[in-house]
Each structure stands twice: as structure tokens, then as C-alpha cells.
Amino acid sequence: MTEQTGQTEQAQQAQQARERIVGWARERYEDLSFGHARRWCEEFQAKAIGHLPVYAPREIIDAAGMLPVGILGGGDQLEIIRGDAFYQSYICHLPRSVIELGQSGRLDFLSGVLFPSTCDVIRNLSGMWQVLHPEVYVRYVDLPQSDDRAIAQRFWEGELRVLMRDLGRVAGLAGPVSDDALRASIARYNDVRRVINELYNLRREMPWTVPTEELYLLLRAGEVVPPELFIEKTRAYLEAARATPDRVRDRVRVVVTGAFCEQPPLGLLKTIERAGCYIVDDDLLVGNRLLVGEVETEGDPVAALARAFVERARETSVIYEGDVDGKRTLLKRRAEAAGADGVVFAAPSFCDPALLDRPMLKAGAEAHGIPCIAFKYAENSAQFQQFREQAGTFADAIKLWGGQ
Amino acid sequence: MSQASKGEKHEAAKDRSMVLQKQMIAEHYERLERAPETGEPVVYTFVPGNLTELIRAFGALPVLPEINALQSGMRGRSRDFISEAERLGHSEDVCTYVKCDIGMLKSGNIGPTGTRLPKPDLLLLSYTGCYTFMKWFELLREEYDCPTVFLQVPYQGDGKLSAEHRDYIAQQLRGQVIPALEKVTGKKYDDTIEAELKRRLALAAKAEDDLVAVLQSAKKKPSPIDAYFGGVYYIGPIFSAFRGTEEGVAYYEALRQEVEARAAAGKGPITPDGPLDKQDYRLVVEGPPNWTHFRQFWSMFSDWNAVVVASTYTKVGGVYDFGFRHDPDDPLGTMADYCGGCYTNLNMPSRIDMLVDYIEQYSADGFLINSVKSCNSFSAGQLLMLREVEKRTGIPGAFIESDLVDPRYFSAANIKNRLESYLQMVDARRAERAGGGGGGGGSQGAEARP
Numbered sequence: 138m139t140e141q142t143g144q145t146e147q148a149q150q151a152q153q154a155r156e157r158i159v160g161w162a163r164e165r166y167e168d169l170s171f172g173h174a175r176r177w178c179e180e181f182q183a184k185a186i187g188h189l190p191v192y193a194p195r196e197i198i199d200a201a202g203m204l205p206v207g208i209l210g211g212g213d214q215l216e217i218i219r220g221d222a223f224y225q226s227y228i229c230h231l232p233r234s235v236i237e238l239g240q241s242g243r244l245d246f247l248s249g250v251l252f253p254s255t256c257d258v259i260r261n262l263s264g265m266w267q268v269l270h271p272e273v274y275v276r277y278v279d280l281p282q283s284d285d286r287a288i289a290q291r292f293w294e295g296e297l298r299v300l301m302r303d304l305g306r307v308a309g310l311a312g313p314v315s316d317d318a319l320r321a322s323i324a325r326y327n328d329v330r331r332v333i334n335e336l337y338n339l340r341r342e343m344p345w346t347v348p349t350e351e352l353y354l355l356l357r358a359g360e361v362v363p364p365e366l367f368i369e370k371t372r373a374y375l376e377a378a379r380a381t382p383d384r385v386r387d388r389v390r391v392v393v394t395g396a397f398c399e400q401p402p403l404g405l406l407k408t409i410e411r412a413g414c415y416i417v418d419d420d421l422l423v424g425n426r427l428l429v430g431e432v433e434t435e436g437d438p439v440a441a442l443a444r445a446f447v448e449r450a451r452e453t454s455v456i457y458e459g460d461v462d463g464k465r466t467l468l469k470r471r472a473e474a475a476g477a478d479g480v481v482f483a484a485p486s487f488c489d490p491a492l493l494d495r496p497m498l499k500a501g502a503e504a505h506g507i508p509c510i511a512f513k514y515a516e517n518s519a520q521f522q523q524f525r526e527q528a529g530t531f532a533d534a535i536k537l538w539g540g541q
Numbered sequence: 542m543s544q545a546s547k548g549e550k551h552e553a554a555k556d557r558s559m560v561l562q563k564q565m566i567a568e569h570y571e572r573l574e575r576a577p578e579t580g581e582p583v584v585y586t587f588v589p590g591n592l593t594e595l596i597r598a599f600g601a602l603p604v605l606p607e608i609n610a611l612q613s614g615m616r617g618r619s620r621d622f623i624s625e626a627e628r629l630g631h632s633e634d635v636c637t638y639v640k641c642d643i644g645m646l647k648s649g650n651i652g653p654t655g656t657r658l659p660k661p662d663l664l665l666l667s668y669t670g671c672y673t674f675m676k677w678f679e680l681l682r683e684e685y686d687c688p689t690v691f692l693q694v695p696y697q698g699d700g701k702l703s704a705e706h707r708d709y710i711a712q713q714l715r716g717q718v719i720p721a722l723e724k725v726t727g728k729k730y731d732d733t734i735e736a737e738l739k740r741r742l743a744l745a746a747k748a749e750d751d752l753v754a755v756l757q758s759a760k761k762k763p764s765p766i767d768a769y770f771g772g773v774y775y776i777g778p779i780f781s782a783f784r785g786t787e788e789g790v791a792y793y794e795a796l797r798q799e800v801e802a803r804a805a806a807g808k809g810p811i812t813p814d815g816p817l818d819k820q821d822y823r824l825v826v827e828g829p830p831n832w833t834h835f836r837q838f839w840s841m842f843s844d845w846n847a848v849v850v851a852s853t854y855t856k857v858g859g860v861y862d863f864g865f866r867h868d869p870d871d872p873l874g875t876m877a878d879y880c881g882g883c884y885t886n887l888n889m890p891s892r893i894d895m896l897v898d899y900i901e902q903y904s905a906d907g908f909l910i911n912s913v914k915s916c917n918s919f920s921a922g923q924l925l926m927l928r929e930v931e932k933r934t935g936i937p938g939a940f941i942e943s944d945l946v947d948p949r950y951f952s953a954a955n956i957k958n959r960l961e962s963y964l965q966m967v968d969a970r971r972a973e974r975a976g977g978g979g980g981g982g983g984s985q986g987a988e989a990r991p
């Protein structure tokens with residue numbers, strides 16, 4: 138065998154490995170009945186706890202020996218039969234598909250659901266879940282918003298301790314989740330964040346190597362599988378991706394923002410890239426990397442987890458921004474860090490956090506000379522023509538005039 | 542809240558409370574207009590979780606942007622303000638109060654009484670019961686060169702304010718809000734200010750007693766008040782700048798006397814179309830009213846001799862009818878309790894309980910939800926509330942949709958039809974009962990749904 142043939146074979150194997158992993162992730166993404174998560178629970182005689190976007194402390198669920206399951210709506214494949222009867226037309230799509238998942242029994246394997254303080258829709262959904270599913274544990278998780286760090290830290294530590302107590306009970310432990318178990322879980326999630334960062338770094342450096350579609354499918358799988366499995370698959374993907382770079386295309390580089398809760402259909406992400414925009418940073422599923430950097434694994438784990446949130450949470454629309462310049466410069470900083478040429482505001486229709494933030498963020502970006510476009514989607518949007526045209530024109534404008 | 546547009550021809554001459562309210566408001570806005578000269582500090586804040594006693598104890602004046610927005614709606618100005626904000630890039634999907642406020646600001650910041658509103662010296666972002674509040678003041682702070690102080694009021698996700706959450710609010714009051722007020726007013730929170738705060742909290746409690754007596758008078762038949770359309774006037778002073786003030790106390794004393802006199806005489810409230818002594822329907826209402834067509838909306842009810850006997854909207858700035866009163870002996874704790882207990886800070890099961898309780902306590906014939914497009918805090922989940930309340934009371938409900946201050950979302954014909962068919966259904970149900978048919982089941986309410 139010649140050296141060249143050997144290389145070709147290696148590349149072919151890497152390509153097959155990549156396709157296998159992406160296929161594995163896609164299966165989990167498309168499975169609206171959470172079959173894999175169910176089977177995992179059966180196999181390990183374990184329970185599962187769901188959580189809505191954006192951020193939930195998955196470490197505590199994991200430390201209780203339960204499976205954290207991100208509930209991100211029904212996407213474009215779920216037929217809404219019951220969900221629409223719960224919501225007026227002017228409310229975003231995510232809660233109706235979540236209700237649909239619940240009412241159709243697709244979430245009946247969950248022993249509890251956490252509703253983080255993302256917006257009033259998710260907040261109110263927590264109470265609706267209490268009414269509709271009285272048999273499961275429901276907690277509204279009020280994230281710390283105070284910009285006084287000491288006060289916020291105390292509050293959040295208290296909330297985390299409540300979760301440790303409650304989830305210990307739900308899991309059938311003799312008492313609250315132990316500090317040791319939490320430390321071990323923090324270490325696992327540090328690894329999760331590390332591989333996600335690697336994934337983002339690689340895409341930023343070589344976006345032709347990591348199409349957003351693939352990155353996204355992996356992240357989605359990560360929402361429904363145990364952390365160890367996600368880490369294993371992502372590491373394997375990274376290796377395979379590095380070995381199989383696609384050819385470099387003439388595309389501009391963009392940051393996609395506003396898509397942190399209700400998720401855009403996969404087709405929309407593909408459309409943006411195919412229309413000529415490499416996505417080099419985004420806030421899709423941002424909860425999985427909201428904590429920036431390592432969470433300490435020594436000392437009081439609750440204090441460590443709380444500190445990481447209070448001191449180093451990524452800036453998002455769902456957390457109060459105490460620094461007025463923070464908001465004005467956010468997209469400049471993100472665009473610079475990602476080496477992006479422009480910003481795509483992609484927000485779900487009727488999404489208060491994304492749409493109320495948009496004028497401020499957009500003004501901030503434009504004040505720094507960063508070109509922007511904005512559009513709205515629903516998780517079940519099926520027509521991408523308009524997005525394709527907008528993104529294509531945007532890419533052409535940047536190429537021609539640098540967006541000026 | 543001004544009563545200028547409401548039934549003046551019927552009431553102005555005899556109701557002292559209305560005269561008082563009008564005076565109070567006019568004086569307050571004049572004082573605000575003069576604030577740049579008098580040097581009185583101005584604090585912008587929100588209705589739910591407002592800390593009026595504390596602001597005033599420091600000698601500052603509160604401005605409530607929501608009140609300005611609703612007033613703009615009532616005065617027919619909101620359409621232009623909203624268009625202006627949308628032209629500036631604000632999404633058509635978000636709360637119209639915010640857009641109305643921003644549009645007003647961009648159009649010269651002339652307040653509801655025609656006077657110019659002063660710039661804030663402090664934005665007191667009391668984050669109570671509504672996500673939009675956070676963004677609203679993040680947006681306003683882009684326009685003003687002034688500090689913002691943030692107060693997070695945890696949501697009652699478990700149906701109560703836990704001791705830890707209460708403590709968290711009190712810590713922020715002590716550690717952040719009070720220092721911010723000290724800085725802006727140049728006054729220290731010393732014994733004198735605390736004594737003033739306590740005095741004001743006692744005044745608040747007094748007015749709260751009278752307000753509750755007024756609201757609960759609707760248990761009588763006929764009800765001497767309309768607890769929704771009339772109710773929004775009654776809550777005006779206490780939900781805005783006048784809780785914990787002498788004027789506020791005087792207003793509620795006068796109002797209570799008038800209402801008690803009406804009750805004693807077996808009279809109903811005055812509506813835009815005259816006295817409503819003959820009351821054929823007693824209704825409970827959930828959700829805010831529409832402000833752009835307020836009188837027309839009210840008339841749709843009074844035309845049918847329907848009176849609202851209890852409403853949840855009149856609890857957004859504080860829930861007093863289940864026993865809470867401001868307690869001067871525990872200033873920070875009581876402010877925490879107050880903030881935590883505002884209606885939109887209550888979880889869905891508590892809100893359902895409240896509606897069921899009202900329907901029973903006030904012997905209502907029916908209930909209606911006015912679902913406003915603007916407000917996810919109120920509206921998300923109301924269709925489930927409808928079903929649950931129907932299930933628990935056996936009384937069908939009606940569901941209508943409109944908006945707060947965006948006239949584009951008020952479809953008069955549609956709402957009128959819905960309301961009329963609903964009231965006809967209440968009649969049919971009564972007839973059925975009288976005939977021994979039994980009634981029950983909420984499913985008939987479907988025809989009144991969207």
C-alpha cells in the first residue's frame with residue numbers, strides 16, 4: 138500500500154467516523170419520544186429530570202444519579218395537536234410544543250422538570266406544569282440577577298441547596314445530594330464545557346471543517362445523553378473533523394444571536410451557511426456553556442458553582458446587565474473574539490428576551506461599524522427562501538463593501 | 542389615574558373622591574415638572590413592587606412609566622408613540638407599554654396631564670412579576686445619564702414567598718436600593734428617615750384597609766362598585782405615587798364613605814352610561830383592560846347590566862384582600878412581603894385559586910378573561926386558567942383578546958359579539974338551573990373562546 142493510499146484510507150475512515158457520530162447525534166435530535174434517554178433510565182434503573190432553556194444547573198441532577206434532559210421544544214417535526222389550545226397566537230412556539238410533548242406522554246419518563254427564569258412564558262409554564270402534571274417534581278429556578286455579587290452568591294447558593302435537597306429526595310437518596318457527588322459532577326461538566334469550547338474553537342478557526350449543522354446536532358444530543366457519552370462522542374468527532382476538513386469556501390463570517398431559547402429549525406442554520414455566511418459564534422443552547430471557565434472542584438462545591446454563575450456567566454438576554462457599556466459593547470466583543478464580519482439577529486417570533494434586547498444590541502454593534510441583519514423564525518418555520526435571500530444579500534454586501 | 546374621561550357628567554359634582562384624585566394627580570405632575578428647578582429628585586419605578594413609601598421618605602418623587610403609557614392609551618396618543626418606537630427598530634411583537642413609553646420620550650416626554658416629565662435621577666428597577674421590566678429600564682437607561690438600581694424579587698414558584706426569598710429582597714433593599722437612594726438624595730438612611738418610612742407605611746396600611754373595604758363592598762347585591770372598570774380608578778392612587786401619603790389616606794377615606802353610602806342606599810356604580818343599579822350579571826374578570834377603547838369596552842358590559850364584582854388586575858400593584866398590610870414595625874420585611882405578593886408574581890395555581898375564590902366569595906354568575914397581546918406575564922397560561930376555573934367552579938368562562946394600548950388590537954365588533962354570546966349563555970344556564978336542569982360543566986364556554 139502506498140503512502141497516499143494509506144492517507145486516503147485514513148481520511149475515508151475519519152469521514153465515516155464523522156458521519157457515524159453525526160448520524161448518532163441526529164437520531165437523538167430527531168427522536169421526539171426520547172427513546173434513548175428512556176432506555177438509559179431503564180438500563181441503569183435511574184430517573185430523569187427535564188429542564189427548559191436557558192440555564193439549569195445540570196450538575197446537581199447528574200450528582201443525584203439522574204439524567205438531565207434538555208427540553209427544547211418540538212422543532213419542525215412535531216405536529217401540534219393539543220398545544221395550540223393552551224396558547225394564544227401571539228405567544229412564541231416553544232411552550233405549545235413543550236405542552237404537546239407533555240400532553241402526548243412523550244415526557245412521562247421524567248420525574249421532575251426545572252423551569253429556569255428565562256422569561257415570563259417559561260415562568261408561567263412552570264405553574265401550568267404543576268397543574269397538568271401533579272405527579273412530577275416541578276421547580277421554578279430563579280437565577281440570581283442582583284448585580285451585587287455577594288448578595289447574588291448567597292441567594293444562588295441557597296437555591297442550589299434547595300435543589301440538592303429536593304432532587305436527592307426525587308432520586309430516592311437517603312438525604313440531599315452530597316457535596317462529594319456534586320464535586321465529581323462538576324468535574325464531569327467541566328469536561329463537557331471543555332469539549333464544547335474545543336468544538337467552538339475549531340469551528341471559529343476552520344468553519345469549513347465544522348459545519349454548524351454538525352456542531353448543533355452534537356450539542357442537541359448532549360442535551361439528552363449522560364455527560365460522559367457526550368464527551369466521548371464529541372472528542373471522537375473533533376478528531377474525525379480535524380482529519381477531514383472540507384474545502385474553504387468564499388463565505389463571510391457571522392455571529393448568530395438571539396436563538397438561545399426556542400431553537401431555529403436545522404434547515405435555517407443550514408440556509409444561513411449555504412447562503413454564504415459561516416457561523417463562527419452563536420448563542421444556540423447557550424446554557425451548556427453559560428459558565429465560562431472551569432468551576433473549582435476543591436472546597437465547597439455549592440459555593441464554587443454559585444460563584445461561577447455570579448462572576449462568570451456569559452452575558453445573555455435573560456440575565457440583568459448591570460453595566461450599561463456591557464450591553465453596548467457585547468456584540469463588538471463577540472464579533473472580535475470570533476473574527477466575525479457581521480451579526481445575524483435570529484430571534485423567535487414573540488420572544489421577549491431576544492426582541493427587547495435587539496435594539497440595544499444592534500445599536501451597539503452598528504456603533505462599532507459591525508453590519509447586522511435581523512429576522513424572526515419559529516421552531517417550525519418551513520420556508521427558508523426569505524432567509525436565504527437575506528443572508529445571501531448580507532454576505533454579498535459584506536464581501537463587496539465590508540458591510541459599509 | 543385621572544377620571545377625566547369617565548362619567549364626569551354623572552359624578553363630578555357629587556363624588557369628592559374623584560375631585561381629590563384629579564387634584565392629587567395634577568399637583569403631582571406639576572411638582573414633577575418643577576422638579577428640575579426645585580431640585581426634588583425623581584425616581585422612575587414600576588407599579589408592581591413599587592417602593593413609594595421609601596422613595597418618599599427620602600424626599601424623592603416617583604414616576605411610573607406604566608401609568609404614563611396607559612394614560613397615553615386613554616388619551617388616544619399611544620398609536621403614534623408605538624409607531625414611533627417601531628420605526629426606531631422596536632419589534633411589533635413586544636409589550637406596547639414599553640414602546641408607548643419610548644415613543645412618548647422620543648416625542649418630547651410630555652406626560653398625561655400635558656406637562657413635561659423630568660428626567661430620572663434614578664431608575665429603580667423593581668424586577669417584580671414581569672420580565673419586560675428588566676429590558677424596559679435597560680432601554681431607558683440608554684436614554685438617560687443616571688444610575689439604575691436593580692431589585693430582584695423572586696417569583697412565588699411554590700405558591701409562597703419563602704423566608705430565604707424574603708431575606709434576599711430585604712438584603713438588596715438594605716445593600717443596594719437604600720444606598721442608591723442615599724446617593725441620589727444626599728440623605729443618610731438614619732433614624733429620622735426610618736421614622737418617616739414607618740410613618741408612611743402606617744399611612745399605607747390605613748389606605749389599604751379602606752381600599753379593601755371598597756373592593757369587598759362588591760359582595761353586596763347590588764354591588765355599589767364596578768371592581769374592574771371602576772376598580773382601575775380606585776387603585777390609581779395606591780398603585781402609583783400616593784401610597785403612604787396623607788392625600789392617599791384622604792382619598793381612600795372619601796371613597797370608602799361614598800361607596801358605603803351607595804351600598805346603604807342599595808345603589809350600584811356610575812358607569813359611562815349612567816347608574817348601574819339594576820345588575821343582571823355579576824362577573825369576575827382576569828387580565829388588564831384595554832385602555833384605548835376603555836369607555837366603549839365598559840359600555841359593552843353596562844349595556845347588558847353586567848357589573849364586575851372582582852378582578853385580578855386591581856391586584857397587580859399589591860394584593861391586599863387576603864390580609865396583607867404594610868407593617869410599620871418591620872419596614873424592610875414588609876416591603877419584601879409586599880413586592881413578593883403582587884399579583885403577577887404569583888404562580889399559576891395561586892392565580893387560579895384566586896379566581897375561584899372570587900367567583901365563590903362574590904357570588905359571580907360568570908368570569909371573563911381579557912387576554913392582552915402585550916403581556917406574557919399575564920397572558921401566557923390564561924387558556925389553562927380558563928379551563929381550570931371552569932372545572933372547579935362549574936361555571937363557564939369567556940375569553941376575549943385585545944391589547945393594552947395598541948388600538949390595532951381592539952376589535953370592537955368581535956369583542957362585543959363574544960361578550961353578548963357569553964352573557965346569553967349565562968342566561969341559558971340560569972334558565973336551565975331554574976328549570977331543574979342542573980347546569981354545570983364548563984364545556985359550553987367553548988363558543989366564547991378564540
Ligand code: SF4
Binds near residue numbers: 229232259488489
Ligand atoms: S422563545 Fe423567548 S419568549 Fe418563548 S419561551 Fe423562549 S425565551 Fe420565552
Ligand code: SF4
Binds near residue numbers: 636885918919
Ligand atoms: S409585559 Fe405586562 S406586566 Fe410587563 S410591562 Fe408589559 S404590560 Fe406590564
